[in-house]
Amino acid sequence: SKVPSITLNNGIEMPQLGFGVWQVPNDEAERAVATAMEAGYRSIDTAAIYENEEGTGRAIAASGIPREDIFVTTKLWNSDQGYDSALRALDASLGRLGLEYVDLYLIHWPTPERGKYVETYKALEKLYSEGRARAIGVSNFLPEHLDRLAAETSVVPAVNQIELHPHLQQHAAREYHAKRGIATEAWSPLGQGKGLLKVPAIVAIAQKHNRTPAQIVLRWHLQQGNIVIPKSVTPSRIRENIEVFDFRLDDEDLAAISALNEDRRLGPDPATFNLA
Ligand code: NAD
Numbered sequence: 001s002k003v004p005s006i007t008l009n010n011g012i013e014m015p016q017l018g019f020g021v022w023q024v025p026n027d028e029a030e031r032a033v034a035t036a037m038e039a040g041y042r043s044i045d046t047a048a049i050y051e052n053e054e055g056t057g058r059a060i061a062a063s064g065i066p067r068e069d070i071f072v073t074t075k076l077w078n079s080d081q082g083y084d085s086a087l088r089a090l091d092a093s094l095g096r097l098g099l100e101y102v103d104l105y106l107i108h109w110p111t112p113e114r115g116k117y118v119e120t121y122k123a124l125e126k127l128y129s130e131g132r133a134r135a136i137g138v139s140n141f142l143p144e145h146l147d148r149l150a151a152e153t154s155v156v157p158a159v160n161q162i163e164l165h166p167h168l169q170q171h172a173a174r175e176y177h178a179k180r181g182i183a184t185e186a187w188s189p190l191g192q193g194k195g196l197l198k199v200p201a202i203v204a205i206a207q208k209h210n211r212t213p214a215q216i217v218l219r220w221h222l223q224q225g226n227i228v229i230p231k232s233v234t235p236s237r238i239r240e241n242i243e244v245f246d247f248r249l250d251d252e253d254l255a256a257i258s259a260l261n262e263d264r265r266l267g268p269d270p271a272t273f274n275l276a
Contacts, residue, residue: 002040002245006227008158009181012135014104015071016222017242018043020187020231026055032233033059037070039239045161045229047075047108048093057097072099073161075108075139076124078275081116086123090132105133106161110145111274117145118152125155135159139187140270143176150180161185164226166217167196169261174224185227190214192266201256209247218244220257 005013019036021029021044029052033044037059046056053074060070074097080089090105105124110117117138124136137159138145149157160177164170164186177184190196197213206213214230218241221228230241249257268275 003042003242004245006183006225008135008183009156010135010158012103012158014135014159014183014227015041015043016227017041017218017244018045018071018073018227018229019238020045020229021052021056022047022050022231024050024052024231024233026052028055028233030055030059032238034062035235035238036242037063037065039242041238041242042069043071043073043103043229045073046097047077047106048080048089049075049077049108053093053096054098057099061098067099071103072097073104073106074102075106076120078109078111078114081107081111081114081120083119083123086120087127090127094132101131102133104135104137104159106137106139106159107141109140109273110138110142110270112145112271113274117141118148121149121153121157125153128155137161137182140273142270143173145270146176146180146182156180157182159183159185159227161187163187163265163267164221165189165191165196165266166199166202166220166257166260167191167262167264168266169258169263171261174226183227184225185229186221187229188266189221189226189228189230190217194266199260201260205249205253205256208253209249211247212240214241215244216249216253217257219247219249220254223249223254
């Protein structure tokens with residue numbers, strides 16, 4: 001594949017760029033994932049709450065690509081937190097995906113008010129030991145939540161998937177993850193395609209390299225070492241977003257993008273987010 005891999009802390013290889021399917025209805029997800037596989041993507045990021053695991057699974061089956069060449073991530077929803085319910089939740093996800101195992105299983109949000117993410121993570125450790133997930137990790141965990149896992153569980157999360165883009169660069173979290181061997185995966189890597197792709201500094205760098213703003217932002221992530229999962233349902237954009245391995249940003253470009261940090265979230269604050 002044209003996409004390089006990141007070696008996770010348990011030795012598993014994860015493509016550094018994958019395809020996200022948040023807010024894509026089941027049937028459309030099937031088409032979009034099929035287009036992505038044809039374009040060369042081999043990593044797909046879904047979640048139980050996205051209600052498109054079935055469509056994603058159908059596209060994977062229809063692709064004809066060997067299962068071991070595809071990296072599938074799904075996530076456990078908040079209402080399934082708890083030891084037994086987490087075990088059942090992965091069963092249900094695997095049933096919808098039509099798979100025997102996932103490559104990465106994540107706790108979607110810590111929902112600290114619930115007080116259940118430690119026991120939930122212990123269920124993920126069991127699923128990992130059984131080979132139903134080749135790697136386990138978390139999403140939207142703050143350092144305080146990771147500290148509790150470190151104190152009370154034994155498998156270091158392979159990944160923390162967090163909101164990360166040039167307006168929210170997450171320097172402290174990235175440093176914390178690096179120290180503990182946790183890979184940083186960026187959700188909404190394009191800033192949800194909103195104002196970010198029109199920022200003059202990014203447009204200027206795009207013109208300089210004869211690329212699109214989305215490609216510049218993805219290239220910035222890759223050169224930082226982030227795992228990225230851009231989403232699109234538009235075939236030309238799906239293809240464009242993976243054509244980012246044949247050029248490099250120089251130090252001046254990287255510095256200009258680093259100057260765009262505003263510590264500004266588009267999504268909820270993990271300390272308080274608790275939607276059922
Ligand atoms: P994103 O940053 O990937 O932006 C996607 C949007 O950007 C598209 O809907 C489109 O409007 C636009 N876009 C995409 N490609 C473009 C291009 N080449 N040119 C111009 N515009 C383009 O946003 P996202 O979907 O929020 O995040 C990506 C993935 O991250 C999701 O699909 C999901 O898999 C994951 N995610 C996870 C969480 C979590 O809590 N763990 C939260 C949000 C998203």
